[in-house]
Amino acid sequence: MGKPTHAVVLGGGLAGTLAAAVLTRHTTSVTIVERDQLPDHPVPRAGTPQAHHTHVLLSGGAHALDQLLPGTTRELLDHGAQYIGVPNRLLMLFSRGWLERFDEMQFIIGASRGLLDRVVRRRVLADSHITVRPNTAATGLLGSPHRVTGVRLLDRRTGHTDDLPADIVVDATGHRSQAVTWLTALGLPTPTEEHIDPQIFYTTRLYRMPSLARDDFPEINIMPDPTNTDHVRAGVLVPIEDRQWTVTLIGSRDHRPPTSEAGFAAYARDLRHPIIADLIRTAEPLTAPRGYRIPGNRRRHFHRMPTWPDGFVVLGDAACTVNPIYGHGMAIAARSALALDTGLRRHGPHHDARRTQRDIARAADLAWTMATTQDLRYPTTTGPRPNALARGRQRFLDRIAWTATSRPSVAAAQLGVYTLATSPTRLLTPHILLSVMLGPRRQARTDPPLTTDEQAVRDQ
DSSP states (O other): OOOOOEEEEEOOSHHHHHHHHHHTTTSSEEEEEOSSOOOSSSSOOTTOGGGGSOOEEEHHHHHHHHHHSTTHHHHHHHTTOEEEEETTTEEEEETTEEOOOOSOSEEEEEOOHHHHHHHHHHHHHTSTTEEEEOSEEEEEEEEOSSBEEEEEEEETTTOOEEEEEOSEEEEOOGGGOOHHHHHHHTTOOOOOEEEEBOOEEEEEEEEEOOTTSOTTOOEEEEOOOTTTOSSOEEEEEEEETTTEEEEEEEEEGGGOOOSSHHHHHHHHHTSSSSHHHHHHTSSEEOSOOEEEEOOOEEEEOGGGOSOOOBTEEEOGGGTEEOOGGGSOHHHHHHHHHHHHHHHHHHHOTTSOHHHHHHHHHHHHHHHHHHHHHHHTTSTTOBSOOOOHHHHHHHHHHHHHHHHHTTOHHHHHHHHHHHTTSSOGGGGGSHHHHHHHHHOOSSOOBSSOOOOHHHHHHHHO
């Protein structure tokens, strides 16, 4: 029997919990270090204000989650999470009109963040090899520029500090991660960083679905329109557990959605289409509108550093944060955990963490490119302006979205990429390129493709 090995995961959110599940396959024991107290019920974790807002798990992320923890998606649905077929149960307003309601091509899981975290956490923490140290914060790394050997901890209740040895440390502390500071304290160079900030604000409110609405009522997504406006203004209504709707309104700096009841309703009415306002008019509000300033897209290029210590990796929002308007955050967390698993299977916990860090970066590449390419179309976004090649690529993507409104093969390719379920190279196959060149078969709808029952909910 080999020498016992110990892993430490910093952060008990989704990325950290999934990393812990992976590490049980490769080490003897795992300690999760969490600065707050993990809740026992499906409620948002302390210290995560974004958890009160709309979250979705795209099909690419759901597949990754089920690879890590088989049966998790089924358990979420058993607890009331909604399986939203795309696009048969997702009504999307693109720049040039509504997407047709084709047969299912991909799917989305609609659930509160509290429910999703609780289901994943209970599955992972049932493993006796995992322990949790709550109310504890990491203050630095132990080791050298060549190898991390543990972490220095602070008990937030008592102020006591101690050192926790580890064969591998995983930083999953989110966008406020101090990994850069910790690495430079060990004598390593500062990694390059990109920050592309569209200056987006959210306001979210929960509603009870009207009694007339069926359990399979669709998600509504009114997307921003960069081809005709110079600012972000969007909204989404997502069915979740317990016959609730989570409704999030989105706007950029000078168009931020209000947090007053009257202002929330008026902002929804002023979106590109009034359907969300029509639906919430008779729905029962369950919470007051709650605002949040999105931190923007931020990527720390740990994978490009000239030297990297073994025994340390960074994943999730600690390495790459993307604008949550696109719904990719939880999928990135699951895909990054899969990359960690692949790296550990190839090299073990003691060797070649640099390659594993590069694999983790690749897991986030597509989501990063999609988010930043779209966000940089707005003049208020801070960051490097797109060059001629990037502008040409965006015009091509605009034509794909336009063609997808009435051509199912193009819609399938586009939605597969958007949900992180298929490679973007699918958009470059001869059939798709020819279809895009020909354009849509007919003019896109100006009103959403509602069924008679759904229209009755809107009209009541």
